[in-house]
Amino acid sequence: MDFLAIFSDASRAAMGPEAAIYALAAVGLNMHFGYTGLLNFGQVGFMLVGAYGVAVAVATFTAPLWAGVMIGIALAIALALLLGIPTLRLRADYLAITTIAAGEILRYVYRSNFASPVTGGVYGLTRFADPLYAINPIPVGQYGFGQLTFSDRSLWIMVISWSLVVLACALMFLIIHSPWGRVIRSVREDEDAARSLGKNVFGYRLQSLVFGGVLGAIGGMLLAVYTQAVQPDAYNPVVTFYLYTLLILGGSGRILGPVVGSLVFWFILVFTDSFLRQAIGTGLIPASLINPTEVGAVRFALVGAGLMLLMIYRPQGILGNRGEMILGDR
């Protein structure tokens, strides 16, 4: 058993671009779910329109990358308005139903035959982020120490995405600790109380949905430029539930909850994966018990069991406050 290798794998995942991207999308979800009490089950839909906004603009219409980013953000705002305007006056469940459906509808539309001249259909689009890598200031090579290394390309995306995570958290901090944030939290606690004090609950919910949705879209764009590919089936509903998982793991309604949650989530996920593979490879776990091809499934079962333990012994998440949770009865 090479624990150093397992540890390096897990750390690489926790520090890598995916963790940052998931953290960013989960910061948006934290705005929705943690602070406003909106049940958005379609955050992946926002990631999808962001990712495809860039990919389609650049690969299909040969627009510059920055224009693609603007289009992605505009699409996220449009999606938030489209989902929010009919549902945010209604009970919370309606947004949940609508968003989960919208995410799937978007995926099917983008992968459909009739859209394939624009979106590339099921195969998606590739190599649309070259301009971004062309301005990569990091010289070609591997960076890090021991087995924990990153390529210059990964490092470049890490710099960009973690910077954006820091920026998003700073924005969240400012906005939550402002009078706007006070109204948002009051909407989460009791919308009728907020209304009775002259607050336009619908308007605040819509603003929250747009803001968090844009953060999700930026996450999606980063994922697209990191992998240099968009493929519709990568944006399936499971992604949203990973985001919920890591948000609750880190502590929902905490500024840094989604960031800590993403680090821990990716660390544990890759740690169990790497550990199981090694344990099977060295015969510690007999191959008759777990086949190497089943590792992917088993690790999720283990992560699920770990989450159940967390919910039993620390339901408020890593950064959460137990007293608040009991008071809030959530």
Place this chain on the structure above:
Amino acid sequence: MTAETVLGLSRLGGVAPEPGVAKPDPILVADDVTKTFGGLRAVQVTRLEVQRGAITALIGPNGAGKTTLFNLLTGFDRADSGSWSFQGRSLAGLPAYRVARAGMVRTFQLTKSLTLLTVLENLKLGSREQTGERFFTALIHPLWRPREESIERLADDMLARFRLGHMRDEFAGTLSGGQRKLLELARALMVRPAMIMLDEPTAGVNPVLTQSLLGHIKQLRDEGMTILFVEHDMDVVMGISDWVVCMAEGRIIAEGPPTTIGSNRAVIDAYLGTHHGRRAGAEN
């Protein structure tokens, strides 16, 4: 008491005790307000006037439509028909938050304290004209900080007035039921309304706190505030109200000063049923 309110109250003395009667200086006037739930006519109010600067009690048996009327007037529920104006401005069909901004603020039968906001934050939330409640302004601290400080001073005064100062930085969820009622009233006052509508302000509050709460309500009236409240406790109604409106089966069946409303035939019938004899009326 200011001269104006004394005048307002003494004027009320000459008003005839009839349902829908005109008041000398009404702040709220409602006409033909109706609401049906399925086949049930929950509210059918032909005319209601609420006197400015007075405490008006809204009484009636369970299911009389008192809370529904509150919900309709404050925009929390949509009326089937009817019109009503507040300070001369029509409020019919306006959403709840705009009714509150117009100066008519309500509280709730089941207290809605915002549990995960501190007591101070609860109060600050009530204040108006805070530009920091707009998304982009909120991001720039200096734009809203001065206003926030004046709001905080106002909130601290309010906390002192309602003797909640020691709970200032606690979560509102840690308050007792009675303290929550006080908090809700204080928070409503932060909106600087011209009229407050209290839905059962003393329900579930211990007798000592009830007295203090009623003291606050009276004092507000003496400062010129108009108060309309729903109440079941007849001692409370008799003790503080200047005028009593009685509803039954969605209609206003009687109005009058608190001293005489208890002997009103329609009120006795509504509470005890039409077939009760005079003895039952005497008990009431």
